[in-house]
Amino acid sequence: MTYEIREMRVSDAKSIIEHKQIVTDENPDTLATAIENRPITISEEEETIKSLDENDFGIVALDGDRVIGMLNMRQDKRKKMEHIAQFGISLQKDFTGAGTGTKMIEAALDFAKKNDIIEKVILTVFSNNPAAIKLYKKLGFVEEGTLKNQVKLKEGYTDLVYMSNFLEK
Numbered sequence: 001m002t003y004e005i006r007e008m009r010v011s012d013a014k015s016i017i018e019h020k021q022i023v024t025d026e027n028p029d030t031l032a033t034a035i036e037n038r039p040i041t042i043s044e045e046e047e048t049i050k051s052l053d054e055n056d057f058g059i060v061a062l063d064g065d066r067v068i069g070m071l072n073m074r075q076d077k078r079k080k081m082e083h084i085a086q087f088g089i090s091l092q093k094d095f096t097g098a099g100t101g102t103k104m105i106e107a108a109l110d111f112a113k114k115n116d117i118i119e120k121v122i123l124t125v126f127s128n129n130p131a132a133i134k135l136y137k138k139l140g141f142v143e144e145g146t147l148k149n150q151v152k153l154k155e156g157y158t159d160l161v162y163m164s165n166f167l168e169k
């Protein structure tokens, strides 16, 4: 099964909020999301989407017209770090394991390679998420460092792993 992947639109806001709530509920121990603190309003989400500029990259995966996956990559606006872009990705459980995550990350790397400023793509992942770490390694990411007990879960702590992909241009 393949799912449509396309650029994020302001009109996706409602479906994106629903998606964020679903993946947060499905992954209580592997995702850090703002929606855990309080609900996100549609206008807040619209502003977030509008704030993506020409050096950022936002895509969604769709089942019909419903968002079932998203990837958001932001280029660091600080002068000394403007060569860095960081992304986060999430897919709803029913839609994992079908190659969609791979396609979305490949699209982000493609965008970064063609971009004049971005040289290095980074991400953070919880160390208790070996499936995601395996996928990132497959796509050329290496582990750069680990922050110990950086994440406090309902039961115990887990580490936060920084991974990077220095692009060959």
Ligand SMILES: CC(C)(COP(=O)(O)OP(=O)(O)OC[C@H]1O[C@@H](n2cnc3c(N)ncnc32)[C@H](O)[C@@H]1OP(=O)(O)O)[C@@H](O)C(=O)NCCC(=O)NCCS
Pocket: 023, 027, 030, 031, 089, 090, 091, 092, 095, 096, 097, 098, 099, 100, 101, 102, 103, 124, 125, 126, 129, 130, 131, 132, 134, 135, 138
């Ligand atoms: C991690 C995630 C982005 C992967 O996307 P996906 O579409 O499921 O992954 P793909 O189908 O493209 O699979 C690619 C690779 O991921 C790994 N993988 C995916 N699901 C896996 C699973 N359940 N168990 C083990 N490995 C898995 C495999 O290495 C697979 O490669 P292979 O097919 O060559 O064996 C997605 O599952 C997800 O969003 N999960 C929930 C939220 C999350 O963990 N996000 C990442 C936070 S950093």
